[in-house]
Amino acid sequence: MEIALIGNPNTGKTSLFNNLTGSYEYVGNWSGVTVEKKVGVFKNNIGHLIDLPGVYTLNPLSKDEGVVTSFFLNESVDRLLNILDASQLERNLQLTLQLLEFEKPALIGLNMIDVANKRGIQIDAQKLSEVLGVPVVPVVARSGKGCEKLIDAISTKSMQPTKKNLVYYGIEVEEAITSLSGELSGKTNHSPRFLAIQYFEGNEYVKDYVKTIADPHKLTEITANLESKLQEQKTFKTLANYIYLKRKEIIEKIIVDVARKSDSIIPLSEKIDSIVTNRFLGMPIFLLLMYLMFMLTFDWLGTPLSDALDTLLTGPITSGFETVLTAINASDFIQALILNGLVAGVGGVLVFVPQIFILFFFISLLEDSGYMARVALVMDRIMESVGLNGKAFIPMMIGFGCNVPGIMAARTIEAPRERLLTILLTPLMSCSARLPVYALFVGAFFAGNKAFVVLSLYVLGIVVALILAKIFSSTILKSETSLFVIELPPYRLPQFQSLWRSTWDKAKGFVRKAGTFIFAGSVFIWLLSYVGPNGLNVDMDDSFLAAIGNVIAPILEPIGFGTWQAAASLITGFLAKEAIISTMNIIYFVPNDASLQGLLASYYTPLAAYSFMVFILLYIPCLATVATIYKETNSKKWTAFSMIYAFALAYILSLVIYQGGKLFGLV
Template sequence: MEIALIGNPNTGKTSLFNNLTGSYEYVGNWSGVTVEKKVGVFKNNIGRLIDLPGVYSLNPLSKDEGVVTSYFLEEKVDRLLNIIDASQLERNLHLTLQLLEYGKHSLIGLNMVDVAKMRGIQIDVEKLAKSLGVPVIPVVARSGKGCDVLVEVISDQSNQQNLKRLVYYGKEVEEAITKLTDMLAGKTDHLPRWLALQWFEGNQYVKQHLQEIIEAEKLESLTKELEEKLKLANNHFKSLANYIYSKRKEVIELIIENAVHKETKAVPLSERIDTIVTNRYLGMPIFLLFMYLMFMLTFDWLGSPLTDALDSFITGPITVVFESILNTVNASDFIHALVIEGLVTGVGGVLVFVPQIFILFFFISLLEDSGYMARVALVMDRIMEAVGLNGKAFIPMMIGFGCNVPGIMAARTIETPRERLLTILLTPLMSCSARLPVYALFVGAFFVGHKAFIVLSLYVLGMIVALILAKIFTATLLKSETSLFVIELPPYRLPQIQSLWRSTWDKGKGFVRKAGTFIFAGSVFIWLLSYSGPGGLEVAMDDSFLAAIGGFIAPMFEPIGFGTWQASASLITGFLAKEAVISTMNIIYFVPDEASLQGILAGYYSPLAAYSFMVFILLYIPCLATAATIYKETGSRKWTAFSLLYALAIAYVLCLVIYQGGKLFGLV
């Protein structure tokens, strides 16, 4: 049995999916989390549950919303599980009515009843179910309360429904629906009435479907005839879509009047908090303060001691164990050097930053699950609008702080193609977690007293560069009007420990996985290049193939502060994965007697050059996985190449200004 889980954004849909299937998908207390369908199997094995992207209507505005209509048109759907937010019942029911018109066996999960009660909203579940003609089951998706009842009801094969027609659209529309359903008789597997309504609403996916069945001229003629009749009958007629919406709204108002009782309550705490955190003047400083505290915890108060302890463990006991094993099996000098200088040093040099990565992800998950991230998008809307975007574009960028790949994919939630493309091009400028080990290494070596401030400056710099480029691109390459920004502010929630851990692990495991795959393979390859050269094997590092490759491009980096072959070689491997920069440096600068890599770097960089290097890491070409995702989402080699080249140019120019400007002020 195929059961589709569908609802508005931020109604707890993904949490419910996790509870019903026992799997774990990323949960965020903000819209745009699910950008493509996810499939799981019910715990009791009654069938498959398909988690569809959150939508407000079946008439898609954005790419991710189109996934829902495409699924309904092309895939087999046995039943619908519609989750609705009890505290936003009127808005949610617009989608519910469209789902009931689809004509499949349906069930409603009434979520967030607790939030509704806090707002003085009392819902009579029995009256609501009677009005809609389908079962309504109260649930708490976050905790799983009511999910067992939900499964029992949806599993009951005998509970077949004769869905009643809830909305009468008026004589003119009903006559047009009848005409179109007659044309469709025997030509489609879908309910003709639903197809007719979606056609008149302007659903582009349904239009393409119907034009394959019926001549486009006949369809357009019928639509035009209906519009003329409605204009004569209604002086306030605007459009068919608006007219159909108003008829549904009338029915929803009657349902609300019958099943919902509202009490007057004091202003909710969340609204009082919002007056501060979304304030025009205080919103941005508060956001930056949160970021600063997050970096202090990551790099100073918690992260540094844990990283130092792990580093001591890897360079001490772990290295001793590997050396003991190699000596026991009488490994050759080549194998010994490969394992110790290549793998342990290369991969271990990246793994030491795992504590800081997980700490950062924990606090990002905390902000997301609490509902604060949606407020950040609202605060940023005022700035984004000035550069030709809106606050919704900032959500993919925020996701990009974890990893640019899902950030770029999240741009599917943006309605207009121009703004979606622009967001895809700018998201790689956000500082992802893969860059974090590079920052940690350099701030620990050169900016010990100001670690959090320096890292914060890099994150802010990435955002500022993105905003400036957005203004330039919208005025030149991608001219268009900015779309309207509408966002729902979810209620503040006290994050659950289990949810926080799952979210943190989901984000951080990719870093660990890359250490065992990309970084492992890269470390072997880089070590081989450093171990061999034109003169044979076991050559001096400066005479290796790696030194030759790095030395070839090193002169171009001289004006920006790091014109050594070592820095150049590290940047090349950074295209595969930004973490590879660290593993490459650990191999290149490997000196067994030295206490740490940070101490060695002081002989190769000045503080100004170190900052310039970090800025270059922040902005220069996206990693291979990000570049592949850009191509997948845009379908264009031209825009993919542009994203690589412009980022490299911007990185070089900005680092040139920073380094040469710093020299002028005597900062070297």
């Protein structure tokens, strides 16, 4: 049995999905967290549950909404589970009425009753069920309350709607529906009435679908006929509006029947909003929060933890491995492979796990609390001036964690050009995999003001993105329409458990990559450094790795780090940014106490180190990001562009920084 989960954005569909299937998918308190469909298996194995992006209607404006409409048209589903936000029943029911027209068995989960109660709204679920003709089960998706009942209802109750044609659209529209249905009947498995109504509403996906099975001329004729008939009515504007109003009439009647309103208290949300979106305080508060995040990640909390882990890894763990390897009489080759390759390569990346956890914890906090949408609001003015909109800031913030989900989050941006622009610029946001590189270099060269230097790189990424947005949007990506309407969800106190899960879910990707990708990469890199044209166990400068690096090194000379070591690590950095660190740990391997940080000082000047960090920040999106860009833009041209412009930009900026710095007498 296939059951689809559908409802307005930010009504808790994914929370419910996680509770019903026992899996963990990405949740947050802003509209558009889920941008593609996800499939899970019910805990008691009664079937598959399909989580869909949130939509207000089945007539899509943006790409994530299109996912839902094409799902409805092209895939088979047995039952619909419609989640309603009890505190916003009126607009939620607009979607419900459309879903019921789809004429599939349906069930309603009434969520956020607590929020509604606080706002002084009481809803009679029993009554709602009677009026709509489908079962209604109250749930609290966040805590999982009511889920048992919901599963019960799904597996036992017959959900065939007991009422047909809930909305009567007036004689003119009904006649047109009948004649359009006549054109379609027998040619499709979907309800002809549903298709007809969506067609009249101007749903592009349905239009394309209907055109493939019926005569397009006939269809336009019916529509034109209907429109001219309705035009005689004074209040008529557009057909879509007319249909909307008919539904609204019914909804208002339903609301009178099922909801009772009493006096409400001023929600805490509005009090918080009067501060964080205050016209003068909004921006400073945002910057202060960012500053706190960086200080905690890089200075106050993250660095001590990482240092402790480093001491553990280079000390007891390395010597432990050594003892074991000697005890089992491992050959020199195996010893070198494990100690110089794996422990150095994988361990060098794992050291940064604490810092990455802290960063992801903050990003999760921003998402779960509801502050994310406010940031988009506060930033819109700046974003508008460079040809983007405030919503583009959300993918960028998520990009600080990892660029891949950041780029996917751009799907919620309605205007195609703004979305493309956001996709192209999100890789400039410094992701968590770049963080180890900074941490290593600032530790070696800028110990006095670590957080400040790192912050300067993050800010540089943002500033460059904004400048490029301006350039691109006024040249190659001229955008005629821009759309910015954003829902600001009520604040919710994040639950510790869900925060922890969402932090762990994001950070485990990093740990897993260290165990697989970096693990394999480390072995490979070490082998390349161990083997040379003249045989095994060569001096590293005569290895294959050095030979490859030496080809590229001259190009890097003008920007301050023309060594084969830097060149080789940049190549591996394309596969995954943190591979730069494992490569360096292998290349600059020093068996005894001297640390990599100390060693780096003899290869880089502080100026070259900064130039190197800027280069790492910008030079190329990693492999996974490139694949995502290709998937999202579906264009080889733009994918290639995203790599080439990034490289050119990185080179020019590093050149300016290094050569300019030298002119000013910096070293």
